[in-house]
Structures are given as structure tokens and as C-alpha cells.
Amino acid sequence: MAPAKDFTLSELVIAAASEAWRDDNELLVTGIGPVPRIAAGLAKLTYHPGLQMTDGEAWLTEDPVPVGPRGDYKARYSGWMPYRRVFESVWSGRRHAMVTPVQIDRWGQGNISMLGDNLEKPKVQMLGVRGFPGNSVCHKNSMFLPSHTKRTFVEGEVDVVASLGFKKDTWPANAPEDFVEIGLMVTNLCVFDFNGPDHAAQVLSLHPGVTFDEVQDNTGFELLKAEGMNETPAPTQEQLDIIKRLDPTDVRAKVLKDNPPGIRAA
Amino acid sequence: MNKEMSLKSVVAELRDGMTIGVGGWGPRRKPMALIREIMRSDLKDLTIVAFGGPEVGMLAAAGKLASAKYGFVSLDFIPIEPYFRKMRQDGTLKVQELDEGLLYLGLRAAGNNTPFAPTRVGPGSAVMKMNPELKTIRSPYGDQEELLAMPAIHLDAALIHVSRADRTGNTLTFGPDPFFDEFFARAAKKVYVTTEELVDSVASENPEDMKANLFEPYLVTGVVDAPLGAHPTTSHYSYGWDASHLKEYAASAKEDNGWQTFFDKYIADGEESYRDAVGGDDHIRALPIPTI
Numbered sequence: 092m093a094p095a096k097d098f099t100l101s102e103l104v105i106a107a108a109s110e111a112w113r114d115d116n117e118l119l120v121t122g123i124g125p126v127p128r129i130a131a132g133l134a135k136l137t138y139h140p141g142l143q144m145t146d147g148e149a150w151l152t153e154d155p156v157p158v159g160p161r162g163d164y165k166a167r168y169s170g171w172m173p174y175r176r177v178f179e180s181v182w183s184g185r186r187h188a189m190v191t192p193v194q195i196d197r198w199g200q201g202n203i204s205m206l207g208d209n210l211e212k213p214k215v216q217m218l219g220v221r222g223f224p225g226n227s228v229c230h231k232n233s234m235f236l237p238s239h240t241k242r243t244f245v246e247g248e249v250d251v252v253a254s255l256g257f258k259k260d261t262w263p264a265n266a267p268e269d270f271v272e273i274g275l276m277v278t279n280l281c282v283f284d285f286n287g288p289d290h291a292a293q294v295l296s297l298h299p300g301v302t303f304d305e306v307q308d309n310t311g312f313e314l315l316k317a318e319g320m321n322e323t324p325a326p327t328q329e330q331l332d333i334i335k336r337l338d339p340t341d342v343r344a345k346v347l348k349d350n351p352p353g354i355r356a357a
Numbered sequence: 358m359n360k361e362m363s364l365k366s367v368v369a370e371l372r373d374g375m376t377i378g379v380g381g382w383g384p385r386r387k388p389m390a391l392i393r394e395i396m397r398s399d400l401k402d403l404t405i406v407a408f409g410g411p412e413v414g415m416l417a418a419a420g421k422l423a424s425a426k427y428g429f430v431s432l433d434f435i436p437i438e439p440y441f442r443k444m445r446q447d448g449t450l451k452v453q454e455l456d457e458g459l460l461y462l463g464l465r466a467a468g469n470n471t472p473f474a475p476t477r478v479g480p481g482s483a484v485m486k487m488n489p490e491l492k493t494i495r496s497p498y499g500d501q502e503e504l505l506a507m508p509a510i511h512l513d514a515a516l517i518h519v520s521r522a523d524r525t526g527n528t529l530t531f532g533p534d535p536f537f538d539e540f541f542a543r544a545a546k547k548v549y550v551t552t553e554e555l556v557d558s559v560a561s562e563n564p565e566d567m568k569a570n571l572f573e574p575y576l577v578t579g580v581v582d583a584p585l586g587a588h589p590t591t592s593h594y595s596y597g598w599d600a601s602h603l604k605e606y607a608a609s610a611k612e613d614n615g616w617q618t619f620f621d622k623y624i625a626d627g628e629e630s631y632r633d634a635v636g637g638d639d640h641i642r643a644l645p646i647p648t649i
Binding site: 146147148149150161173174175178181182204205209210211212213214215216217218219220221222223224225227228229251252253254255258261262263264265266267270 | 382427428429430431436437441442445446447448451454455456457458459461476477478479480481482483484486487493495496500501502503504505533534535536537648649
């Protein structure tokens with residue numbers, strides 16, 4: 092289908108993020124936050140019916156539940172996924188989450204726990220490590236970062252390693268080669284991954300009007316250009332229609348600062 | 358065998374320095390009436406173990422805690438519990454921060470009478486620095502993989518809120534998610550439940566109803582009749598969390614003397630006056646269950 096002409100940057104980002112599960116087997120998908128949730132629903136409805144997801148509480152639904160106030164929408168439940176079963180799924184590896192750390196470093200390590208270097212007295216107490224340590228060594232994780240800056244993509248190492256990355260000297264002895272799997276990194280500027288040489292970060296696509304130098308200037312570590320690096324594709328009208336159905340109250344308009352258009356004004 | 362107790366008689370069985378587990382999850386199904394009774398007591402130096410919600414922040418603010426061991430401390434719609442955040446940033450709350458799954462594994466190991474549970478989770482993450490007592494082991498099999506030996510988390514007491522109970526310790530817990538109440542119960546020397554509804558017998562001709570029974574009555578030490586006792590947290594399907602009350606609680610953390618003012622206004626004078634002060638029983642019963 093032809094690309095749509097009129098779309099916002101958040102809609103472009105959602106369509107790009109929906110590619111994260113393209114090569115996965117049937118598994119549990121957890122999108123934390125509106126963009127990951129809409130993106131997961133979009134993936135399920137456009138190319139991967141085998142993705143399984145919850146209503147955000149403890150029920151599996153075959154039709155992805157819209158984000159925001161539900162209005163007249165009535166969910167239909169097809170399975171049960173209480174947290175105890177979520178952990179069983181995590182530890183089995185049959186899950187692929189999309190999450191939003193506050194800090195990420197060159198190794199792909201993520202931090203949501205706290206800021207500062209004194210564990211007894213954080214500068215800023217954040218969420219704690221939550222399930223990130225386990226998620227990061229049990230199943231693949233992709234990430235959505237709404238603000239691509241050096242505050243997010245830090246120089247040096249994250250303050251607290253909540254999720255592991257490819258800093259292999261910190262891995263336990265005899266860990267398997269695929270101990271950590273990081274999928275797509277989707278930001279307001281670009282899409283990248285950690286599949287460069289020695290798991291270096293490499294840019295896969297730049298959003299329309301964004302230059303590689305701009306992305307590099309806003310990243311605290313060196314980026315490579317992936318072979319075939321191109322422009323992030325615009326969403327199709329079909330994708331836009333599904334995005335609107337999954338987000339009827341336009342929660343996505345509040346995700347990126349100033350809700351910019353998908354193609355930058357010249 | 359009559360296990361009925363009062364809030365006060367449960368608290369009288371607790372001791373300074375105990376490790377106390379609390380069931381529920383964030384702002385859901387917390388035995389808050391019992392937590393408030395602890396706040397009104399002289400108990401101190403407790404270690405609380407929880408998938409934490411307001412009970413962790415409140416007990417910390419009330420000066421009851423030596424330490425908090427948690428997977429998280431959150432009110433969900435207020436992502437970081439306000440007094441937990443404040444006291445952490447002031448350096449006045451000692452914590453043992455764990456991966457959520459590690460908390461589950463530690464409780465399960467205690468209930469299984471094993472010293473630890475092996476897992477891939479933990480090594481390489483900050484959890485090892487945040488809990489310096491954690492140790493790893495090598496797989497004794499050919500792979501020789503290094504794993505965390507997650508130590509058993511033994512509880513002196515577990516406090517759990519249920520939907521319906523009788524005096525012999527049969528309990529039913531309604532709602533979409535049983536969370537980890539079963540594992541708190543199995544990890545504890547004593548289990549005290551508060552219940553929305555105390556009945557003569559939970560028995561039913563419909564065995565399906567009994568899937569809401571999360572743990573055996575032989576584990577239950579005491580049953581406290583505590584209708585609306587989970588307020589301000591959700592008690593499925595009876596009432597939802599009280600967002601406006603929790604917002605006022607969160608705002609108090611930013612004010613001088615905020616905790617004392619909040620405590621005096623709502624908690625100090627006992628449970629009956631608590632329910633009146635927060636808006637009355639009908640108000641609590643009408644609180645909608647939030648959708649995520």
C-alpha cells in the first residue's frame with residue numbers, strides 16, 4: 092500500500108516500532124507505555140497474529156485493547172496472564188517487551204532505577220529496577236525513547252544497570268552467547284540497533300529530514316551507519332487507520348514534544 | 358477452631374525487628390487497616406517485604422521501618438511512591454532493591470524449605486551491588502553456568518487482604534490477579550488475613566468458586582473482619598483505589614510536617630474515624646475500579 096501523505100511523527104514512530112516483532116515466533120508481547128502498546132497492536136493486526144498480549148491487567152485479548160479511556164469499547168478475553176504467569180513467560184524466553192529506560196549506554200545497558208552514584212541516597216529516585224534485570228537476560232527487548240538526547244543516550248555508563256547489555260565482562264561465567272538480546276531502538280530521530288561489529292550501535296534509518304550528524308550530536312556514544320541505512324518509511328493509510336482504532340483519544344499526540352508532523356517543515 | 362482476631366490483637370503478636378511480608382501489588386489489595394494499626398502502635402525496626410504500594414511509604418514515614426525489601430514501590434497512577442521517593446532521596450530509608458521476579462523466587466524458596474533458588478536473573482545487574490549478600494553458584498552439570506543463588510526470604514509474619522473468609526481460615530480472594538499472596542503465606546511463620554467479608558463458612562456447592570482460594574487454612578493464624586480495610590487501595594471487585602485520597606497523601610510529602618498532618622487527620626484516631634474522615638463507607642464502596 093502507498094505511504095500516507097499526512098501523518099505525525101508519533102505515527103511514523105509507531106509504524107517503525109511495530110517492525111520490532113517481525114522475525115519473532117509466537118510469543119508474549121508487552122509494550123510498556125502508549126507507543127509500545129499501539130505498536131505491538133499494530134504488529135499483531137498487520138502481519139503477526141501470533142503475538143499475544145494483555146489488556147494491561149491480567150487478561151489476554153486477541154483484539155488489542157485500545158490505549159486511554161475505553162469509552163464504549165468492550166474487551167473480549169481469551170486467556171489469563173496474572174503476574175505469576177508473566178514471570179514464567181519471562182524466564183522461558185517466550186516474550187519480547189518494548190520498554191523505555193531513562194538512560195541507555197553504548198553497551199545497550201538501561202537504567203530505570205535511580206540517578207546518581209550513591210545507592211544509599213539517590214539524586215533522583217526513579218522506579219527501581221523492577222523486572223529489568225530478569226527481562227534483559229531472559230528474552231529480547233526493544234526500546235522506545237521519545238527524547239533522543241545525550242541525557243538519554245549517555246556518555247560512559249548508565250548510573251545503575253537495571254537491564255544488562257553487551258558489556259560482556261559483567262556477564263556471569265559461561266553465560267550463553269545470546270544471554271542478552273536487544274531488538275529495535277526507536278527514537279524521535281531514528282531507528283537503530285546494537286548489531287554493528289562487536290554489538291556497536293548502528294543507525295538503520297533516519298526519520299524524514301533528520302541527518303546522521305544530528306543524531307550523532309545528540310548521542311553520548313559513537314554511532315555507525317548500517318549498511319543500507321535509509322529513511323524511516325512513512326506509515327501507510329492502512330496503518331494509520333489501525334493506529335486510530337488502537338488510540339481513539341489520540342494519546343499519541345502527547346508522547347513527543349510539541350507533537351511534530353512526520354515530515355519536518357523545510 | 359476459631360481464628361478470629363482483632364486488628365489490635367494481631368499487632369500485639371508482632372515484635373520489634375520482625376520481617377513482615379505484605380500481600381497485594383502496588384495500590385492493589387493491601388491490608389491497610391492492619392498497616393494503620395501498626396502505625397498506631399509502638400512497633401519499630403520492622404523489615405517490610407512487598408511488591409510495594411502505599412503501605413511501604415506510610416510505614417517508612419511513620420518511622421516503623423529498619424529496611425524495605427521490594428520489587429518496586431509504586432502507586433501506579435503515581436509511578437513512584439511519594440514517601441519512598443522522598444526518604445530515599447533524603448538518604449533516610451534503608452532498602453534492599455530486588456528484581457520483581459527475584460522477590461517471588463526468594464519467597465518460593467522459603468516456602469519450599471530450600472536455602473536458595475537458582476536463576477539467571479541478577480548477575481551483571483545493579484541488584485548485586487544493592488544486595489551485597491547475594492552470591493552466585495556454578496551449575497554442577499556440564500554447562501558450568503554461573504547462576505544467582507537467590508536466598509530464601511523468610512518472613513516472621515505475612516499480612517494479606519482477602520475478599521471473603523471464615524473463622525477456620527478458609528479464604529477466597531477475588532479479582533483478576535492473585536499476585537503473590539500464596540508465596541507470602543508459604544514463606545511466613547504466621548499469616549494474618551484481613552477480610553472484606555467474614556462469613557460463617559465459605560463452603561459452596563460450586564467447586565469453581567474455590568479456585569479463588571489461594572492458600573490452605575492450615576497456613577492461616579488469624580482472621581480479622583475488616584470490611585473496606587484495603588482502602589485507599591483496590592479491593593477487587595468491591596472498590597477501586599482512592600485516587601483523590603492518594604493524591605492528597607502524595608502532596609503531603611512535599612509539605613513541611615506533611616506526614617504528621619496527614620497521620621493526625623486520617624489515621625491517628627482509629628479505623629472507624631478513618632472511614633468517616635476519608636468520606637464514609639458509601640464513598641469507599643462507590644470508588645470505581647481503575648482500568649489501565
